[in-house]
Every structure is written in structure tokens, then in C-alpha cells.
Amino acid sequence: MLDGRPLVDVHQHAARLPTLKPAWRQWASDFGDASVLDRVYDAGGTVDPARFDAYLAEEGVDVALVLAEYSPKATGIQPIEDLLPLAEHNPARVKVIANINPHLHYPIEEELQRQLELGAVACKLHPVHAGVAANDRALYPAYELCQSAGVPLVVHCGTSTFPGSSNRLADPVLLDxxxxxxxxxxVALAHGGRGWWYDAAAFMALSNERVWIELSGLPPSRLREYYSRHNWNRLTRRMIFGTDWPGVPGIARNARAVAALCPDEETACLVLAGNATRVYNLKPVS
Structure with missing residues (x-):
């Protein structure tokens, strides 16, 4: 709980440092709090489950979703197996999100099924880093599995500065x-259209009850500017809180800033936990 409200952070990267490219470490240093990394990582560059759980508790996080990523051209490999110890330490607080890359995984639905059986609660697609358009028919077997299993699809929808990124593939219109x-x-639009697509992402979320704006990587102080062309009171009810940790100054700090932007207490509770609980099929925080 944070200030009496449940808090779910749906977008965290608790990756092992040896599996990643130097650009990822630079990103975490530029946008995050280096002292936090020192607290939760061990000397070998692996997140310590107990220390990570304690950090989340201090930040008021009831549930954190940590993401696997298979993007060797951009950030590196964050295999789902490396995240399982975090979830096993406290399965009520930490859960994992699968990731698929058609350039690495075939048959793609079999790899997704494998990751779901390991406990994944959603499937992440990273078009920009994987180099694949969201409407590529090679991905359809995975989408069918998501739909039949009732798990959401998380799609990176925003620019990326990592070497090897193909930013044209972040266009949410490809999801039409x-x-x-x-x-x-x-479908959760991770990063909410960051860069060139805020209007497209907002329109999709307001016109389709299955599309959500996921706030990871977006500074709360600029959210109203980013979505200034849209009905703020309506749009906030389509938002899901996420930070992109460790590339964030602080989880609680961001959550409080987002809550302050909401038009009322009901909406704040939806953004910070209620919408995520519904979309990701999580147990309600009591």
C-alpha cells in the first residue's frame, strides 16, 4: 500500500547485468537512482530476491511485474528463467511477464506456452527492439494463445534510443x-505512444475498451501536455501505472505524482492498481 492505496507496477526490468549490453546499464544510470541498484543487486550483477522484495515493500508496491526480453540486437537477453527466483521468493508480490521474438522463437506459440507455464501473467512484444511489426502474421499464433488463455498483450509503443532500435515499428496504428x-x-500500450504517437495511443484507448495506456517511462509532470488534445478525465480511467524501473527516480515518487493528476480518488485507485488487477488477472490487494 502507498498512502492507503494499493499499488501495482506493471513494468519493471530486474535483469541480470551480465546478460545485457552496456547501453542498458547506461540507461539505468542516466534515468534511475544508482543507489537503489547498489541496494538490490549482488556483486555478480544479479538482483537479490530478498533485497528486491524489501525495496518494493518500502516503496509501497503490492505487486510488481518484471519483464523478460529477448532482444540481442538492442538491449541483450533478459531470459525469463533469471526472473523466476524473484517471483519464487514472494509470489504474492512479484510476477513475471513473458517475451517473444519471432527471429529467435519458433514455433512462437510453443515458446509462449512454455513461458506461461513458468508463471507468466502476460506476453510482451517489443517491436522496436525485436525488429518486427506488431501486425506481422508470424505473431498471430502467439496472439491466439494470449486470447484463448485470457492473458493480456503488452506492446512497446514508443521511441527507443538503444542502438539497433527500429522506431518506425513503435506505431500503435499497426495494432489496428x-x-x-x-x-x-x-492490449496495453507500454510507454503510451512516447515520442510521435501520443495522440494515436490516446485515441485507441478512448475508442476501444480493450486498449490501455501504460505509463512506464513517462514523467508524470508532462502527462497532461502529452495528452492535451484529449479528454483528460476520460483518458486517465484508461491508464495503468508502470515505471520502467530501474530507469525511474523512484516508484513511490512517480505513483504519488500520477495520483495527484487524477480527477478523483476513484480514478487514482484505478490507475495505481484497479485497472492492472483487472487486465492482468491479478488477485485484488486487500
Whole structure:
């Protein structure tokens, strides 16, 4: 709980440092708090489960979703197996999100099924780092599995400065085909259209009850500017809190700033936990 409200952070990267490229470490240093990394990482560059759990508790995080990523051209490999000890230490607080890359995984639905069986609560697609358009038909078997299993699809929807990124693939309009063809699939737009697509992301979230704006990587102080062309009171109810940790000054700090932007207490509770609980099929925080 944070200030009496449940808090779910749906976007964290608790990766092992030896698996990542130098650009990832520089990103974490530039946008995050280096002292936090010293607190939760051990000498070998692995997140210590007990220390990570304690840090989340101090920040008021009831549930944290940590992401695997298979993007060797951009950030490196964050295999799901490296995240399992974090979830096993406190399965009520830490859960994992699968990641698929059609350039690495075939058959893609079998790899996704494997990761779901390891406990993943969602599937992440990273078009910008993986070099694949969200409407590529090679991904459709994975989308069908997500839909049939009732798990949401998280899609990176925003620019990336990592070497090897293909930013043109972050356009949320590419998901129009997917939403048409998979009519029961919930889609979270990670980074909310960061860069060139705020309006497109907002329009999609306001016009489709299965599309959500996921706030990771967006400074709260600029959210109203980013979405100034849209009805703020309506749009906030379509938002899901996430930080992009460790590339964030502080989880609690961001959560409080986001809550302060909400038009009322009901909306603040939806953004900080309620929407995530519904979309990611989480147990409600009591």
C-alpha cells in the first residue's frame, strides 16, 4: 500500500547485468537512482530476491511485474528463467511477464506456452527492439494463445534510443489489424505512444475498451501536455501505472505524482492498481 492505496507496477526490468549490453546499464544510470541498484543487486550483477522484495515493500508496491526480453540486437537477453527466483521468493508480490521474438522463437506459440507455464501473467512484444511489426502474421499464433488463455498483450509503443532500435515499428496504428482479428484480446500500450504517437495511443484507448495506456517511462509532470488534445478525465480511467524501473527516480515518487493528476480518488485507485488487477488477472490487494 502507498498512502492507503494499493499499488501495482506493471513494468519493471530486474535483469541480470551480465546478460545485457552496456547501453542498458547506461540507461539505468542516466534515468534511475544508482543507489537503489547498489541496494538490490549482488556483486555478480544479479538482483537479490530478498533485497528486491524489501525495496518494493518500502516503496509501497503490492505487486510488481518484471519483464523478460529477448532482444540481442538492442538491449541483450533478459531470459525469463533469471526472473523466476524473484517471483519464487514472494509470489504474492512479484510476477513475471513473458517475451517473444519471432527471429529467435519458433514455433512462437510453443515458446509462449512454455513461458506461461513458468508463471507468466502476460506476453510482451517489443517491436522496436525485436525488429518486427506488431501486425506481422508470424505473431498471430502467439496472439491466439494470449486470447484463448485470457492473458493480456503488452506492446512497446514508443521511441527507443538503444542502438539497433527500429522506431518506425513503435506505431500503435499497426495494432489496428490485431485488434480487429483478436476481438477478446486486451492490449496495453507500454510507454503510451512516447515520442510521435501520443495522440494515436490516446485515441485507441478512448475508442476501444480493450486498449490501455501504460505509463512506464513517462514523467508524470508532462502527462497532461502529452495528452492535451484529449479528454483528460476520460483518458486517465484508461491508464495503468508502470515505471520502467530501474530507469525511474523512484516508484513511490512517480505513483504519488500520477495520483495527484487524477480527477478523483476513484480514478487514482484505478490507475495505481484497479485497472492492472483487472487486465492482468491479478488477485485484488486487500
Amino acid at each position: 489489424d490485431v485488434l480487429r482479428d483478436f476481438r477478446r484480446l486486451n
